[in-house]
Amino acid sequence: MTESPLTGPALIDSLLVANRGEIARRIIRTARRLGIRTIAVHSDIDAGLPFVAEADEAVEIGPAAPAESYRNADRVLEAAARTGAAAIHPGYGFLSENADFARRVKDAGLVWVGPDPDVIDLMGDKINARNAVAATGMPVAPGTTDPVTDEAAAVEAAHAVGYPLMVKASAGGGGMGMGIAHDEAELRKQYAAVSGFAARMFGDPGILLERYYPDARHIEVQILGLADGTVVALGERNCSVQRRNQKLVEESPSPALDPELRQRMLAAAVEAGKAVGYRNAGTVECLVHGEKGAQDFVFLEMNTRLQVEHPVTEAVYGIDLVEQQLRVASGLPPSADLTAVRPRGHAVEFRVNAEDPVRFLPGPGAISTWAEPTGEDVRVDSGYAEGDRVTPAYDSLMAKLIVHADTREAALARARAALTAFTISGPKNNLPFFTELLDNPVFTDGDYTTGIVAQMR
The missing domain is CATH 3.30.470.20 (ATP-grasp fold, B domain)
Structure with missing residues (x-):
């Protein structure tokens, strides 16, 4: 992106799309219509897919496993540096809601096509997000305002909130890390399952308990x-x-x-x-x-x-x-x-x-x-x-x-x-x-x- 004292900010001139499949292809389509040079990154197994062929330039960044390619921030940033990309669009999934990656993009002098990393952090935690929007007057379901970190505390909180309950990983998203409890026995079972999943997947076992609405x-x-x-x-x-x-x-x-x-x-x-x-x-x-x-x-x-x-x-x-x-x-x-x-x-x-x-x-x-x-x-x-x-x-x-x-x-x-x-x-x-x-x-x-x-x- 360049800026002129006469014209002000200008549209970015090159864009690396840190994703794959239909969303990468869709982003590339708009960028090319706007005259923006496009760079695709891809795993070895995706080399023949349409989004790779349709980009102006493509860089292979690793094997099929997402952790070694599409979720590998180092390799994505290396590809951006190698191709002279001005900006990175993360699409959805993979690194799109990774605040640390967004910060690294900005620290590298690139344009991050997304919200501020601090906002990503805030909204990435379900409890912090819930508390932040509640302060604006938005209705929230009856539930906990702090992470529940042990089973006994979950049982106690459930008595205050009331059943049925949704048991959610505080750091989860995309429909992952949640279960439903209609009574204490189910709560104990779901708490163990969801907190264990959250610890493995998100590195954070914290749980949010909220009223469950079955016909929503x-x-x-x-x-x-x-x-x-x-x-x-x-x-x-x-x-x-x-x-x-x-x-x-x-x-x-x-x-x-x-x-x-x-x-x-x-x-x-x-x-x-x-x-x-x-x-x-x-x-x-x-x-x-x-x-x-x-x-x-x-x-x-x-x-x-x-x-x-x-x-x-x-x-x-x-x-x-x-x-x-x-x-x-x-x-x-x-x-x-x-x-x-x-x-x-x-x-x-x-x-x-x-x-x-x-x-x-x-x-x-x-x-x-x-x-x-x-x-x-x-x-x-x-x-x-x-x-x-x-x-x-x-x-x-x-x-x-x-x-x-x-x-x-x-x-x-x-x-x-x-x-x-x-x-x-x-x-x-x-x-x-x-x-x-x-x-x-x-x-x-x-x-x-x-x-x-x-x-x-």
């Missing part, structure tokens, strides 16, 4: 902190179609919200972003509980990165969120007045995974057929092509199918046609599940909860 809707608000300090909310997404706390389908706007609740959620998310000095793209995740017409929401967590499901917001608001991320990181204003932009129509995203459509168990393999649907307001963000191999080394996500239309009913009709036209053979895939979902009246009525997949299975 998972709703998240897209925020964008601009370079001048303004924080805007770009609508909400309903992410309630989940298996094992992992999202499968997202839509915007949520059919489960009334206008008053929607406005309260958007305003609360903006205030939370302002309170922590948020810059760049982020998501405030919430649980909406209660019957329609008598609903309320509580804070769940803040994701300090670009979400997998960001395309549904792009479709409804007609903006490129990656472009806005790059502009914010460069110190530039957004490409449009985001305080005035208004939503248009309805969008739905389907995560096409290499997994069986019944039990959702991984089913990697070589892709012998890959035919993507096309047409008006049909978008596919894919990480693979015919002839590629989906390996068990990484997440099973192969592609995202996004459809948009003037109404939800029309969007679902468009989705049915697009799913029928999407052909994949070789690895297992969950396309048949989506067809089943679109025939489910609970989903088509729009008033579904996070229990919908379990009810179908």
Whole structure:
């Protein structure tokens, strides 16, 4: 990034994408459209994937194991230095919410395409995040305000909070490190399991206990902190179609919200972003509980990165969120007045995974057929092509199918046609599940909860 006394900050001129697959390819697409030189880093097993070929330059950084490649900060930074990259975009997963890596990027004189490392640290701890947003007036579920570090303390806290409880790893994220307890016996079992998992995975056994809402809707608000300090909310997404706390389908706007609740959620998310000095793209995740017409929401967590499901917001608001991320990181204003932009129509995203459509168990393999649907307001963000191999080394996500239309009913009709036209053979895939979902009246009525997949299975 250069700066002129006459013109001020300029857009970065080169970008290393510290990720793989569909999100790396998607970031590269926007960067190249903006005239930014792109650098891909990849493991040896990913050398033949489309994102590597589509970058202006590519650097192999290690073997398949993420710890030796995509999560290896030293190798990523070495690749940035070797290629003269001006900035690093982490995508999602891997190093995207690693505050120490973000600090190292900035210390190396590079532009970090994301929020400040201190904000990543704050929001990466569920208890600190919960306490910070509660101070702004955002509702939080009844729960503990300090980490629970032994079983006896967990039992005592549970009596004060009340069952059922969600047992969460304080340092966890992405749906990992959590369990449900309906009584003391279950609490003791879940505490041992979750704290042990947290210690192994995150190096922190601390536990957060929160009231569990069994019939909730998972709703998240897209925020964008601009370079001048303004924080805007770009609508909400309903992410309630989940298996094992992992999202499968997202839509915007949520059919489960009334206008008053929607406005309260958007305003609360903006205030939370302002309170922590948020810059760049982020998501405030919430649980909406209660019957329609008598609903309320509580804070769940803040994701300090670009979400997998960001395309549904792009479709409804007609903006490129990656472009806005790059502009914010460069110190530039957004490409449009985001305080005035208004939503248009309805969008739905389907995560096409290499997994069986019944039990959702991984089913990697070589892709012998890959035919993507096309047409008006049909978008596919894919990480693979015919002839590629989906390996068990990484997440099973192969592609995202996004459809948009003037109404939800029309969007679902468009989705049915697009799913029928999407052909994949070789690895297992969950396309048949989506067809089943679109025939489910609970989903088509729009008033579904996070229990919908379990009810179908």
